[in-house]
Amino acid sequence: MPLEIVTVPCLADNYAFLIHSSDTGKTALVDAPEAAAISAELARRGWSLSHILITHHHGDHIDGVETLRAASGARVVGAAADARRLPRLDLTVAEGDRFAFAGHEVQVFDVSGHTIGHIAYYIADANAVFTADSLMALGCGRLFEGSAEQMWASLSKLAVLPPETMVCSGHEYTAANAKFALTVEPGNAALIARAKSIAAARASGTPTVPSTLAEELATNPFLRAHLSEVKAAIGMQGAGDAECFAEIRARKDRF
Ligand code: ZN
Numbered sequence: 001m002p003l004e005i006v007t008v009p010c011l012a013d014n015y016a017f018l019i020h021s022s023d024t025g026k027t028a029l030v031d032a033p034e035a036a037a038i039s040a041e042l043a044r045r046g047w048s049l050s051h052i053l054i055t056h057h058h059g060d061h062i063d064g065v066e067t068l069r070a071a072s073g074a075r076v077v078g079a080a081a082d083a084r085r086l087p088r089l090d091l092t093v094a095e096g097d098r099f100a101f102a103g104h105e106v107q108v109f110d111v112s113g114h115t116i117g118h119i120a121y122y123i124a125d126a127n128a129v130f131t132a133d134s135l136m137a138l139g140c141g142r143l144f145e146g147s148a149e150q151m152w153a154s155l156s157k158l159a160v161l162p163p164e165t166m167v168c169s170g171h172e173y174t175a176a177n178a179k180f181a182l183t184v185e186p187g188n189a190a191l192i193a194r195a196k197s198i199a200a201a202r203a204s205g206t207p208t209v210p211s212t213l214a215e216e217l218a219t220n221p222f223l224r225a226h227l228s229e230v231k232a233a234i235g236m237q238g239a240g241d242a243e244c245f246a247e248i249r250a251r252k253d254r255f
């Protein structure tokens, strides 16, 4: 049986994700913005957490960990590089590590930039990557700790995953991201179409996360900074890829 992924809206605009294996009864949670919404979803489905996978140290991704751990005895996984800022970890991981969840391989990517020590989890069997505040739907996380070069390197690792991969990111920021993306590439037909469907989804309260990597590659300006048409659109023909990414990120910060 394939793994089932459930998106759990938390707080004002966060997402957590449940990954459930019906074969084994195991359930992993990616990020714990709060305990209440996650506990309610688990109770509704009759699931109990076996693993909690943490992406980074910000409170809106870890504040629910201790309550959920106490209720379930789940094993908590997080970045070795960030262990000092995370809840107590039962398993510490780093770039390139692989571990098993319910018999499925989970691959770890260091995607520093938003924070140093931010990691993403890729589960090929689930066709999903859990990116939190690194690659986001039509966006990427703000650079609180890392450099533009680091974030560009992080996004470049994710960009080469299979295009059909579901990008399970951490926030519902997509409508605002679409407005900004259109200022970078006003003539991108795929972006124009996606912005319309995002507006419709949000008008009916439908989450825009997860997206697919194919959609992001076609429309997300932060993943497209290396393309000559994007460099031309921002007046930086001939500039380096990371330099163009930095310019787009700086424009978004001012937007
Ligand atoms: Zn964050």
Ligand code: FE
Residues within 6 Å of the ligand: 058, 060, 061, 133, 170, 171
């Ligand atoms: Fe966040």
